[in-house]
Amino acid sequence: MSKVYKSIDELTANAQLACRTFLAECEKCGLKVRITETYRSQKRQNELYAQGRTTPGEKVTWTLNSRHTGRRAWDICQTIKGREYDNSNGFFDKCGAVAKKLGIIWGGTWKTPDRPHFEVSKSWTLPNGYKGEEHDMEEMKKLQEKVAILEKRVTELEEETAVYNYIDENMPGWMKEITVWARDNGVITGTGNGWGMTKTKAETLVMIKNAHKKLN
Numbered sequence: 703m704s705k706v707y708k709s710i711d712e713l714t715a716n717a718q719l720a721c722r723t724f725l726a727e728c729e730k731c732g733l734k735v736r737i738t739e740t741y742r743s744q745k746r747q748n749e750l751y752a753q754g755r756t757t758p759g760e761k762v763t764w765t766l767n768s769r770h771t772g773r774r775a776w777d778i779c780q781t782i783k784g785r786e787y788d789n790s791n792g793f794f795d796k797c798g799a800v801a802k803k804l805g806i807i808w809g810g811t812w813k814t815p816d817r818p819h820f821e822v823s824k825s826w827t828l829p830n831g832y833k834g835e836e837h838d839m840e841e842m843k844k845l846q847e848k849v850a851i852l853e854k855r856v857t858e859l860e861e862e863t864a865v866y867n868y869i870d871e872n873m874p875g876w877m878k879e880i881t882v883w884a885r886d887n888g889v890i891t892g893t894g895n896g897w898g899m900t901k902t903k904a905e906t907l908v909m910i911k912n913a914h915k916k917l918n
C-alpha cells in the first residue's frame with residue numbers, strides 16, 4: 703500500500719485555510735477531531751478503488767477521481783479510542799454542521815454518505831463576515847480604545863457644561879476665587895437663581911480680572 707499523508711501542509715493553500723479554520727471551529731464546539739488523511743496519490747486512490755473489486759476487502763471508495771488527489775480534501779475521525787467512527791453521539795453530524803457554516807463540503811450529505819470526508823472547491827474562500835479568534839481580539843482592542851476616548855470626552859464635556867449656582871464646596875477652588883472677585887467687583891450680579899457659573903464663564907472672568915489688573 704502507498705503512503706498515507708496526514709499533514710495539512712500537503713493541501714493547497716486555500717484548502718489548508720479551510721481545514722485549519724474547520725479544526726479551530728470544531729475545537730470551539732468541543733469536538734475532538736483527528737485528521738486521518740489529506741493528500742492522496744493517484745496510485746493510492748487506484749489501490750483503494752481496487753479494494754473490494756479486484757483485490758480482497760470491503761469497498762472503501764466509489765471513485766478514481768477524488769479531491770484528495772487534488773489536495774483539496776481531508777478525512778477525520780474522533781479521538782475516542784475504539785469509537786473513532788462511531789456517530790451515535792452525533793460527532794460527524796456536528797462536524798458537518800461546522801463545515802456547512804464555513805462553506806466546506808461534507809461527504810455526509812452525499813447519496814452514498816462518506817461521513818469522515820470533507821473537501822473544498824478550487825475557489826473556496828472564508829465566508830464573508832467570518833471572524834476567527836484573532837480578528838475578534840483585534841476588534842475588541844480597537845473597540846476598547848474607542849470607548850476610552852469617548853469616556854474621556856464625556857468627562858471633559860461634563861466639566862465644560864457643569865453649572866455651579868452657589869459658592870460652596872461643590873464649586874472648584876479656582877472658580878470660587880474668580881466668582882467671589884467678579885461678585886465683589888460688580889462684574890456679575892447673579893440671576894436670583896444663583897451664579898450660573900460654567901467653566902467657560904469662569905475662564906472669561908479670569909481674563910477680565912487680568913485685564914483689570916493691568917488697567918489699575
Ligand SMILES: [Zn+2]
Nearest residue numbers: 775776777819
Ligand atoms: Zn475522503
